[in-house]
Amino acid sequence: MCWYKLVFKQKQPIHIGKFEWGVVSETEIFIPGWTMWGALVNAYMIKNKAKDKNEIQEIQKDFETITNFFPSFDGETILEPKYKDGKFYLGDYSAEEFRYKYVKADFKTAVEPISRKAKDEHLYEFEYIIPEFYWIGLIKIENEEIKNFFEGKKPEIFIGGDTKYGYGLLKLEDSKEAKNEDLENWNLSNDGKPNNKTLKNFLEFETNIKFEGELKLIPELDFRQNTPVLTDARYFVNVGSTVDSSINISSYKIYKGKFIRNANSP
Amino acid sequence: MSEKNNVVKKLEVYALATDPIHIGTGGYNIGRVDNTIVRDPITNIPKIPGSSLAGTWRYYVVLETLKDIKDKQPDWQDIKNENGDTIGEKLENYDWKNLPSSDIKLSSWKRFVGNQIMRIKCAGQDDTPDKNSDSEENTGHCGHCIVCKGFGFSKRDISWQGMLFFSDLNILFFPVFTYRGTKWITTSSRLKEIGIEEEAPSENKIRTKQGDEGHLNLGWLYLEVESRHTFCNEIKICNKQENISFTLTPEDVIIVPENLFSHIVNSNLEVRTSVSIDPITGAAKEGALFTSEAIPRGTIFYGEIRIFDKKGFEGLEEKLKPLPKDKELEDALKDSKHFYETLGIGGMTTRGFGRLKIELIP
Numbered sequence: 001m002c003w004y005k006l007v008f009k010q011k012q013p014i015h016i017g018k019f020e021w022g023v024v025s026e027t028e029i030f031i032p033g034w035t036m037w038g039a040l041v042n043a044y045m046i047k048n049k050a051k052d053k054n055e056i057q058e059i060q061k062d063f064e065t066i067t068n069f070f071p072s073f074d075g076e077t078i079l080e081p082k083y084k085d086g087k088f089y090l091g092d093y094s095a096e097e098f099r100y101k102y103v104k105a106d107f108k109t110a111v112e113p114i115s116r117k118a119k120d121e122h123l124y125e126f127e128y129i130i131p132e133f134y135w136i137g138l139i140k141i142e143n144e145e146i147k148n149f150f151e152g153k154k155p156e157i158f159i160g161g162d163t164k165y166g167y168g169l170l171k172l173e174d175s176k177e178a179k180n181e182d183l184e185n186w187n188l189s190n191d192g193k194p195n196n197k198t199l200k201n202f203l204e205f206e207t208n209i210k211f212e213g214e215l216k217l218i219p220e221l222d223f224r225q226n227t228p229v230l231t232d233a234r235y236f237v238n239v240g241s242t243v244d245s246s247i248n249i250s251s252y253k254i255y256k257g258k259f260i261r262n263a264n265s266p
Numbered sequence: 267m268s269e270k271n272n273v274v275k276k277l278e279v280y281a282l283a284t285d286p287i288h289i290g291t292g293g294y295n296i297g298r299v300d301n302t303i304v305r306d307p308i309t310n311i312p313k314i315p316g317s318s319l320a321g322t323w324r325y326y327v328v329l330e331t332l333k334d335i336k337d338k339q340p341d342w343q344d345i346k347n348e349n350g351d352t353i354g355e356k357l358e359n360y361d362w363k364n365l366p367s368s369d370i371k372l373s374s375w376k377r378f379v380g381n382q383i384m385r386i387k388c389a390g391q392d393d394t395p396d397k398n399s400d401s402e403e404n405t406g407h408c409g410h411c412i413v414c415k416g417f418g419f420s421k422r423d424i425s426w427q428g429m430l431f432f433s434d435l436n437i438l439f440f441p442v443f444t445y446r447g448t449k450w451i452t453t454s455s456r457l458k459e460i461g462i463e464e465e466a467p468s469e470n471k472i473r474t475k476q477g478d479e480g481h482l483n484l485g486w487l488y489l490e491v492e493s494r495h496t497f498c499n500e501i502k503i504c505n506k507q508e509n510i511s512f513t514l515t516p517e518d519v520i521i522v523p524e525n526l527f528s529h530i531v532n533s534n535l536e537v538r539t540s541v542s543i544d545p546i547t548g549a550a551k552e553g554a555l556f557t558s559e560a561i562p563r564g565t566i567f568y569g570e571i572r573i574f575d576k577k578g579f580e581g582l583e584e585k586l587k588p589l590p591k592d593k594e595l596e597d598a599l600k601d602s603k604h605f606y607e608t609l610g611i612g613g614m615t616t617r618g619f620g621r622l623k624i625e626l627i628p
Contacts, residue, residue: 013307045579046574046576104307106304107291108315110391112390113328113386113389113390114390116325119390132308162317163431164316164418164428164431165315165317165319165320166317166433225421225423225424225425
């Protein structure tokens with residue numbers, strides 16, 4: 001029962017769905033915990049067949065205590081999220097600079113199978129982060145089988161969008177027990193509570209929280225049918241924001257990259 | 267190289283362009299060519315995107331299946347009247363009940379029970395993603411056949427990612443004109459991908475089989491030949507039965523430095539100029555001249571397809587049962603790849619572009 005630091009090497013471009021502006025599918029520039037959670041559960045279930053729905057739910061639970069993942073050039077230090085002059089930064093890059101340098105876009109269209117011509121009004125632009133990074137985050141593992149999953153043959157996972165078409169492949173480069181300074185660096189206590197520094201995970205907003213940064217409405221969606229079903233939506237203080245020290249941290253715990261008040265736990 | 271564990275089967279894909287290949291960027295252009303082609307953003311080398319490969323192959327599997335089973339499929343009503351709680355169960359119980367014994371020879375993947383309700387619309391984008399997967403009047407993806415289960419589908423009641431994952435097809439050997447005839451350039455990192463260890467040449471130098479040419483032109487670039495390359499075996503791109511499909515001899519291959527590969531490829535793409543003709547005068551139409559670039563005929567590509575055995579997911583949702591076996595999906599891809607040799611991939615396939623010869627190697 002301990003925290004692990006996972007280091008993935010990005011092997012393919014990745015698209016982490018963020019927003020759609022008309023025909024542009026924008027990508028997020030870090031990997032939210034819930035996206036990583038989905039990719040890990042998927043990869044684990046391909047390797048370890050579940051007997052029934054209960055077992056599937058157990059597996060889903062096993063991966064829930066996980067942080068967001070941030071890019072790194074060297075596989076050691078992440079580009080820290082922060083706000084500077086009102087702008088969101090990853091390391092020394094403002095979001096705009098990061099996008100300019102490391103996010104590219106493809107133009108694509110659907111094709112009508114029978115006539116084989118481009119389908120009318122289906123041109124879209126698809127953004128992705130180029131494969132120049134390691135991605136680092138933490139996960140708490142309480143189950144021996146999950147530990148073996150990371151420590152055995154290094155798993156490959158597919159993350160984000162268009163994973164069937166040459167996007168999304170990450171390969172686990174390294175997994176080791178997180179040291180105290182790792183937890184400190186990720187603003188986490190051993191039992192998954194936040195400490196009062198710059199956030200690396202989203203923090204559920206309450207009216208008494210004073211912070212410097214940005215507020216985000218985060219929906220959680222179930223994609224198992226064509227029209228995704230909204231399973232949860234709340235306001236969160238964005239990663240990179242700095243929170244006033246008066247916040248009562250004992251009432252929060254981490255869940256898929258978000259600090260959620262215990263009372264509101266799913 | 268190929269690998270197989272109990273959940274993921276990798277197939278190597280080799281493709282020879284028998285026509286120029288044009289995968290357009292949707293009219294997005296910078297520079298001297300009107301219709302540009304898709305490139306890798308990091309290396310700037312043209313490629314065939316995985317989505318283009320997956321989309322065409324999906325269509326070709328549908329074509330290959332329907333040509334043999336179209337007049338043998340039962341009516342929807344017959345399936346509906348069959349025993350079973352879900353459409354999947356009914357299809358399993360019906361199991362080609364009225365198929366004449368002479369058709370028993372149909373290959374196993376074509377007899378996959380879901381194919382009993384396969385339609386041409388299972389290819390391409392779904393027309394009716396807002397309908398349920400067991401909806402009778404549904405005209406989009408059926409959600410049950412080997413194509414929907416293998417390539418994925420998305421309906422109102424259930425979405426399924428599919429079991430087939432396609433990588434991009436990247437250029438492995440690229441043909442260029444030299445005064446000693448056409449040669450195929452590659453780099454040591456590209457050879458490494460197919461399991462051939464070969465040292466890279468020094469900066470601005472190249473390596474050939476003979477190694478004593480002094481200098482050689484690759485298109486307009488005139489480069490010094492540094493030394494011999496060491497691999498001596500023919501590169502046979504063939505299937506398991508040793509039925510050789512295409513071969514490159516060591517004499518055909520030149521190894522170039524990594525940093526020059528993109529320049530040489532982009533300098534030697536095919537650029538075709540077209541114009542509309544005014545049917546009345548027979549003369550070129552004013553303002554209708556346009557240029558298209560394409561990857562030239564003779565280019566050899568390399569990529570891979572992974573087949574995920576997702577039996578573990580059947581417990582997630584009754585509607586997903588039954589899932590095809592990985593061998594059935596592999597055979598479906600193999601039996602339908604011949605369509606690339608006639609119908610091709612990408613744009614302008616009615617005008618001499620797009621045909622590929624594909625080999626799949628487990």
